[in-house]
Amino acid sequence: MENSQIATVFAEIADILEILGEQDNAFRIRSYRNAARTIDALPDRLADLVAGGKDPADLPGIGTSLAGKIHEILRTGTCGKLKELRRQLPGHLPELLQVKGIGPQTCKRLHDKLGIKSLKDLKGAAERGKISAILGEKAQQSILKGLATLEAVSGRISIEKATVAVAALGRHLQAIATIRRWEAAGSCRRRCETIGDLDILVDASDRAKAANDILHYAPIERILARGDEKVSVVLAGGLQVDFRFVKPDAYGAALMYFTGSKAHNIRLRKRAQAAGFKLSEYGLFKGEKRVASRSEKDIHKALTLPWIPPELREDRGEVDAAAAGQLPALIERKDLRGDLHTHTNATDGASTIEQMVAAARERGYQYLAITDHSKSVTVAHGLDEKALRKHVGRIRKAGEGLKRFWLLAGVEVDILRDGRLDIDTALLADLDWVVGSVHSVFEMPEDKMTERLLRAVESGVLDCIGHPFSRLLGQRGPLRFDVDRVFKACAQAGVCLEINAQPDRLDLPDVYCKRARQMGVTLVISSDSHKATGLDLIDYGVGVARRGWLEKKDVLNTRSAAEFRRYKKVSR
DNA sequence: GCCGTTTTCGGCCCGACTGTTTTCAGTCG
Numbered sequence: 001m002e003n004s005q006i007a008t009v010f011a012e013i014a015d016i017l018e019i020l021g022e023q024d025n026a027f028r029i030r031s032y033r034n035a036a037r038t039i040d041a042l043p044d045r046l047a048d049l050v051a052g053g054k055d056p057a058d059l060p061g062i063g064t065s066l067a068g069k070i071h072e073i074l075r076t077g078t079c080g081k082l083k084e085l086r087r088q089l090p091g092h093l094p095e096l097l098q099v100k101g102i103g104p105q106t107c108k109r110l111h112d113k114l115g116i117k118s119l120k121d122l123k124g125a126a127e128r129g130k131i132s133a134i135l136g137e138k139a140q141q142s143i144l145k146g147l148a149t150l151e152a153v154s155g156r157i158s159i160e161k162a163t164v165a166v167a168a169l170g171r172h173l174q175a176i177a178t179i180r181r182w183e184a185a186g187s188c189r190r191r192c193e194t195i196g197d198l199d200i201l202v203d204a205s206d207r208a209k210a211a212n213d214i215l216h217y218a219p220i221e222r223i224l225a226r227g228d229e230k231v232s233v234v235l236a237g238g239l240q241v242d243f244r245f246v247k248p249d250a251y252g253a254a255l256m257y258f259t260g261s262k263a264h265n266i267r268l269r270k271r272a273q274a275a276g277f278k279l280s281e282y283g284l285f286k287g288e289k290r291v292a293s294r295s296e297k298d299i300h301k302a303l304t305l306p307w308i309p310p311e312l313r314e315d316r317g318e319v320d321a322a323a324a325g326q327l328p329a330l331i332e333r334k335d336l337r338g339d340l341h342t343h344t345n346a347t348d349g350a351s352t353i354e355q356m357v358a359a360a361r362e363r364g365y366q367y368l369a370i371t372d373h374s375k376s377v378t379v380a381h382g383l384d385e386k387a388l389r390k391h392v393g394r395i396r397k398a399g400e401g402l403k404r405f406w407l408l409a410g411v412e413v414d415i416l417r418d419g420r421l422d423i424d425t426a427l428l429a430d431l432d433w434v435v436g437s438v439h440s441v442f443e444m445p446e447d448k449m450t451e452r453l454l455r456a457v458e459s460g461v462l463d464c465i466g467h468p469f470s471r472l473l474g475q476r477g478p479l480r481f482d483v484d485r486v487f488k489a490c491a492q493a494g495v496c497l498e499i500n501a502q503p504d505r506l507d508l509p510d511v512y513c514k515r516a517r518q519m520g521v522t523l524v525i526s527s528d529s530h531k532a533t534g535l536d537l538i539d540y541g542v543g544v545a546r547r548g549w550l551e552k553k554d555v556l557n558t559r560s561a562a563e564f565r566r567y568k569k570v571s572r
Numbered sequence: 573g574c575c576g577t578t579t580t581c582g583g584c585c586c587g588a589c590t591g592t593t594t595t596c597a598g599t600c601g
Contacts, residue, residue: 034574102599262601
């Protein structure tokens with residue numbers, strides 16, 4: 001039983017209670033939502049904690065009643081309260097809340113007046129024009145648009161696409177004379193895996209003029225809202241962008257507020273409140289008096305906290321850690337000394353060995369591992385033993401003449417369905433760096449997948465597991481295996497876990513970085529680049545590592561070539 | 573339904589935008 005499954009039960013209870021709409025329930029509903037959020041953000045599996053004797057009521061926002069329900073959910077997979085509520089509200093009404101503009105009240109009216117029970121019903125009613133009689137013509141249009149958005153993208157884009165969109169938008173904003181300063185906040189600044197919409201902070205000397213100029217940005221397809229404080233638009237392709245106008249003397253407060261996350265903001269506001277302050281996007285107030293607002297640092301300082309890096313702001317213990325002076329010194333891109341997972345034109349890459357080396361040296365690296373695919377990955381023209389031997393010869397030759405640069409001859413070897421590797425072990429033992437990855441048979445019972453990975457880890461020839469969950473964001477879910485057993489085996493065998501920086505992978509995910517570190521596993525951040533310029537994608541991996549609380553010392557490829565050689569000598 | 577270094581009762585994060593029961597409820601972030 002995963003945390004998200006437990007959280008979903010509580011979230012659905014909250015949704016149904018809200019649709020049923022009994023007024024005195026408002027704060028009970030909030031309790032269910034708080035509990036769902038708390039459980040979702042836990043770094044460890046609640047099921048394991050409870051099995052280990054932990055009382056769920058020790059968690060913040062969870063008391064005896066919810067603790068009882070947690071035990072019930074762990075035992076039966078659901079809870080009686082939810083079943084009873086579902087009887088009171090037949091159909092799939094909570095799914096209507098996914099449509100932007102529909103909240104619990106509207107949901108209830110749609111059900112009571114039109115008998116709507118599901119998204120499908122809603123779409124039918126909207127298309128036949130039945131909604132306007134109840135909610136008005138504008139609401140009907142808004143619902144149709146909301147449904148289209150929901151179907152089109154299911155919302156989110158990769159951090160890479162968002163970063164590119166911000167850069168393009170930035171060129172437009174830069175040229176507007178009335179804009180003094182601007183910055184992307186929100187999930188983009190926190191470097192989340194995927195981005196729902198962009199929040200852009202704008203400090204302008206003349207808001208009306210600035211808004212007018214902003215709206216001339218060619219990719220804007222539709223204007224959603226236009227007020228004194230904010231302008232919301234949708235770009236071609238469906239990305240929503242909210243521009244927030246802020247005063248320079250409240251810039252820090254606004255930046256903090258719009259960076260989020262929501263859960264982090266709530267945590268911080270409660271801390272402010274407990275100290276007799278009020279915190280909003282306009283500043284930190286004591287009564288009517290504003291005591292801090294210009295910069296984030298000012299506000300953190302007034303709350304007796306050090307500045308908290310945006311990547312940590314997820315309400316995963318960062319506020320308490322800050323208060324205790326125990327924030328990690330997060331790893332930075334400039335700490336990296338090499339890249340340990342790259343491809344060349346020998347398989348599915350586009351660049352030669354020499355081009356990859358040149359690109360690595362340009363980036364100040366001291367070492368680079370070439371790790372092309374092995375024979376099972378036929379679509380990538382993977383190498384068999386004979387081809388690999390030849391390729392390794394070429395890599396070693398290319399490395400011979402290099403001064404102060406270590407070119408490692410490696411491979412990304414396939415972990416077959418039974419856990420064997422698809423290249424002869426003797427050959428693997430001769431290589432400088434061996435990444436083992438799963439590229440096929442992703443669906444397997446959890447215990448079989450665990451055995452598969454354990455066998456690979458314990459083979460004695462692997463240096464690292466590549467993209468350990470083999471997920472593709474928005475396309476393929478993560479491998480299911482016993483995370484604790486596999487991580488523990490990695491720690492014991494001295495096998496690293498990779499943070500693969502490809503934007504559609506970002507694998508290990510951030511919360512598992514934290515867990516792996518706690519269990520004593522060494523981590524590696526790799527670009528998995530298929531061309532020379534692709535080495536820069538490693539930045540997205542650094543973002544994941546930072547979100548996973550990692551420091552320089554936790555990541556192997558922050559070590560100098562000399563230190564890395566010493567590590568290699570003792571590891572296998 | 574949860575919680576407590578003023579409290580076991582009486583609170584619970586804060587503000588903007590939209591549409592229109594035109595004074596505020598509903599929704600969003």
